[in-house]
Amino acid sequence: MDNPLFDSLNTAYAQAMFEEYARNPEGVPAEWRSLFETQGERAVAEGLFVPDQLNDNRPAALEAAPLPPSPSSQAADHLRRALPVVSRATALVQAFRDHGHQLARVDPLGSEPAGHPQLTPAFFGTSMEELAELPASLVMDEVDADRSVADALSDLEDIYAGSIGYEFEHLDDHVKVDWLWEQVESRGHLPEMSPEEKRALLYRLSEVEGMEQFIHRAYLGQKRFSLEGTDALVPMLDLAIELAARKGG
Known part of the structure; x- marks a missing residue:
């Protein structure tokens, strides 16, 4: 076949x-x-x-091609006009996934991100007004049926233009890529933290910094112990151990 x-x-x-x-x-x-x-x-x-x-x-x-059952003239005209818009919207969503990391604000000095020309509706010959008339469910999975493509794109811009740059389109395993898309775009990897949890996290990071400074002073001129850039790994390991213990790992 x-x-x-x-x-x-x-x-x-x-x-x-x-x-x-x-x-x-x-x-x-x-x-x-x-x-x-x-x-x-x-x-x-x-x-x-x-x-x-x-x-x-x-x-x-x-x-000799048999035509499919014809809907009403008005419905057929609407479908003909909608299909190119769906194609443009799909391309724009994919552009955010491919190039959205170039919107991320990761410079501590506050410089503007580079951006990318494909991250605008105009690049694909459409507009937010046109996309506002299109249901988001036509181009994305797991979205509210009442939301438009324009609503979904506003969310994507908020996600990809934040303080984390997400870039994983270079991966060959599309199952992993789809999973990463779902995690990033659902914000499932960013759980809400209570004020108490935030204070506990800050206290743990302060302990990490204190340990680093103590070892540096205790072994002055003998050894250099540094956690620069990896401080956050310690509370991450704490959480991994805690979750493993809960599951009997």
Whole structure:
């Protein structure tokens, strides 16, 4: 059995290419043009909608292509307008995941982050007003059905433009990448801490600093013990040991 031409991740993009091909066949990459010319019937059978421009002047491969059940004219028009927007929104969400770390404010001196041109709706030919009309569930998983893409993008900007730079698109294991996306974008790795917990954490970090200074003075000129840059590792180990003990590890 032949593999499908498209899957749920790229159908919207394929539809956008199909519509561009209908307007201007020379305006799409050669491989897409060849696919629509030779396998247009199969593409339609797998779920692509035939653009209006092709109804009167279709290549031979599309002549016998059965049209899917037609929704009302108004619904079909809305769908044709929505699909390119879905494609642009999907690309913008992916851009935040690929390049969002360039928005992170990690310079202690307060310099502005470098940013990236793809992190704006205008780069993909859309706007926040247009994206506000699109349900976020079309381009992202695990989101409130009432939220728009514009709402989701505002959250992504808050997440990626914070004080932590998240960059893991270089990983080859997409299962791990998906898990990291879920953790970062759900903020599951940032549990709320009570004032008491924050004070306890500060006290523990002060103990770490005090231990470092004590060893430095006690063995002056003999050994140099330093935790510079790794202070936070100590309370992290404390938590790991505590959680392991709870689970009987």
